Amino acid sequence: MKGLAWFFRRQLLSLSGVGLILGALFFAAALTPTLIPRSYLTQGALAGGCFAIGYLAGVLWRRLWHYLELPEPSARARAIANALAAVGCLLLVIVFLWRTTEWQNSIRSVMKMTPVETAHPLKVCVIAIVTFVVLLALGRLFVLVARFLAARKRRLMPRRIANVIGVLVAGLLFWAIASNILVRMAFNALDSSFRELDALHEPERPQPTDPGRTGGAASLVNWRELGRTGRRFIASGPTATDIGAITGRPAQDPLRVYVGLGSRDTAQARARLALDELKRQHGFDRKILIVITPTGTGWIDPSAIDTVEYLHHGDVASVAMQYSYLNSPLSLLFQPEYGAEAARALFAEIYGYWTTLPKEKRPKLYLHGLSLGAMNSEKSAELFETIGDPIAGALWSGPPFESRIWRSVIANRNPGSPAWLPQFRDGRFVRFMNQNGPTVPVDAPWGPMRIVYLQYASDAITFFAYRDAYRAPAWMSAPRGPDVSPELHWYPIVTMLQLALDMAVANGTPMGFGHVYAPEHYVDAWVAVTDVRDWSADALARLKEQLAAKARKTSAGDAGDDPYDDRGG
Numbered sequence: 001m002k003g004l005a006w007f008f009r010r011q012l013l014s015l016s017g018v019g020l021i022l023g024a025l026f027f028a029a030a031l032t033p034t035l036i037p038r039s040y041l042t043q044g045a046l047a048g049g050c051f052a053i054g055y056l057a058g059v060l061w062r063r064l065w066h067y068l069e070l071p072e073p074s075a076r077a078r079a080i081a082n083a084l085a086a087v088g089c090l091l092l093v094i095v096f097l098w099r100t101t102e103w104q105n106s107i108r109s110v111m112k113m114t115p116v117e118t119a120h121p122l123k124v125c126v127i128a129i130v131t132f133v134v135l136l137a138l139g140r141l142f143v144l145v146a147r148f149l150a151a152r153k154r155r156l157m158p159r160r161i162a163n164v165i166g167v168l169v170a171g172l173l174f175w176a177i178a179s180n181i182l183v184r185m186a187f188n189a190l191d192s193s194f195r196e197l198d199a200l201h202e203p204e205r206p207q208p209t210d211p212g213r214t215g216g217a218a219s220l221v222n223w224r225e226l227g228r229t230g231r232r233f234i235a236s237g238p239t240a241t242d243i244g245a246i247t248g249r250p251a252q253d254p255l256r257v258y259v260g261l262g263s264r265d266t267a268q269a270r271a272r273l274a275l276d277e278l279k280r281q282h283g284f285d286r287k288i289l290i291v292i293t294p295t296g297t298g299w300i301d302p303s304a305i306d307t308v309e310y311l312h313h314g315d316v317a318s319v320a321m322q323y324s325y326l327n328s329p330l331s332l333l334f335q336p337e338y339g340a341e342a343a344r345a346l347f348a349e350i351y352g353y354w355t356t357l358p359k360e361k362r363p364k365l366y367l368h369g370l371s372l373g374a375m376n377s378e379k380s381a382e383l384f385e386t387i388g389d390p391i392a393g394a395l396w397s398g399p400p401f402e403s404r405i406w407r408s409v410i411a412n413r414n415p416g417s418p419a420w421l422p423q424f425r426d427g428r429f430v431r432f433m434n435q436n437g438p439t440v441p442v443d444a445p446w447g448p449m450r451i452v453y454l455q456y457a458s459d460a461i462t463f464f465a466y467r468d469a470y471r472a473p474a475w476m477s478a479p480r481g482p483d484v485s486p487e488l489h490w491y492p493i494v495t496m497l498q499l500a501l502d503m504a505v506a507n508g509t510p511m512g513f514g515h516v517y518a519p520e521h522y523v524d525a526w527v528a529v530t531d532v533r534d535w536s537a538d539a540l541a542r543l544k545e546q547l548a549a550k551a552r553k554t555s556a557g558d559a560g561d562d563p564y565d566d567r568g569g
Helices: 003-013 017-030 040-067 075-110 121-152 157-201 224-234 240-247 267-280 302-311 326-332 336-354 372-380 404-410 493-504 519-530 535-555
Strands: 255-259 288-293 318-319 364-370 393-399 432-433 448-452
Touching: 017 040, 017 075, 017 267, 017 493, 040 121, 040 493, 075 121, 121 157, 240 302, 240 535, 255 267, 267 318, 288 302, 288 336, 288 372, 302 318, 302 364, 302 535, 318 336, 326 404, 336 364, 336 372, 336 448, 364 372, 364 519, 372 393, 372 404, 393 519, 432 519, 448 519, 519 535
Parallel strands: 255 318, 288 318, 288 364, 364 393, 393 448, 432 448
Antiparallel strands: none
């Protein structure tokens, strides 16, 4: 016991005073709100990680000061300064912990969530300490490895050169272990897990009895090869009876085509299969044809597709193709080229056949995607390839921050328009919408192609950026989005880490906030994109109310089989 106590005492005494002070400042900043409410578990892990980064910055600062041989203050002056700084930081941390509940409730308030009574500051501190200790241990292990390697090189070269080489080699070694062994092992395990989940055959979702539907007896696509998300997409959605009950008008069953990842070996083969199935079901005879790029797991948001099917009385055909088993963040990290390749292959097949049809008889062709699907859908159609025979438009919701076209439009928005809901030129080509609708008048004229981005200011997947580490993002400037906390402030490095965490939990918000897009907001978007004219304002308001109530009831698990189960995909 004495030996263990001596070890812990030695470790505590070895901690850097400057590092602890900077770590405390980073810890306090991590307690402030950003876009998504946090649990005490995520808040503690975030605060502990930020403390470790601040501590590292302090250690590096002291090492640099010593390396440059700058004058050192006396021991007495350093002790007094450290004590005063430590007391100030401790008081700051206590105040920030005391305000954590208030800050979390400021986010919950704008999202119309029930306030919490406490943010559990003690639990946050415990989790933060554990996180910091683990990261500190890894850091000290790195230092030991670097010193060992440097000591071996000092026999052959000057000390400082050996030290630099030791650090570089240790960094490469740790990176190789993390990326090529640990990450790949985790990736393979996750890929296998998601593949097994995708293969699950749910008894409550039987094969369609209509031979004409995808997965039916006459279908070119095997029901089991559709995958979990594909079967959910085909089996869910409104029927002609459902649509007619709401609209009060004659309707037809919407046509949905989906090809699972296991249907064919290559993206090109799956795209050809999707086209053949769409032709078999006479999808090109419909009024509206939508090429959908799903999320990473193959999930398609019912809020988006059900809405457009109601608006056009079922006279809609939609086609989609799965490109991954992993959810969107993992697909973006490990398989970024797969989604773009699949989206490109599907669009090329559909568009190539569509252009051979008489213009007066073929359907209007649109693109749609949510999240990673939006980014890959952007990549599917190159402007120079379609300019001679353009498609009708696209609706992209929750586009990730890496989306190329979205970033270009945001960067070139009209002066004075906010980054979270910008205006682009005269609005003839691109418009943006959020919970409150468009930024331009509804009756403003459109050009030959209509593109709408549906995005929420509270969606970190859309508004995260690596440069948030060193400068405040434009969307934080006043005026702010209606779903962003007024208590949100920018802090170097910390804000970027907070937003990175927000991305991971962006699907945990109520519908209509974060990365969870609501059907009533899709109504306005689809009306603009597909030029809906046979609905009155009152009828649209009733449709929004009914779709919103149905979606929230279904998502809450009160309506049996839930098409929103795979939302995180």
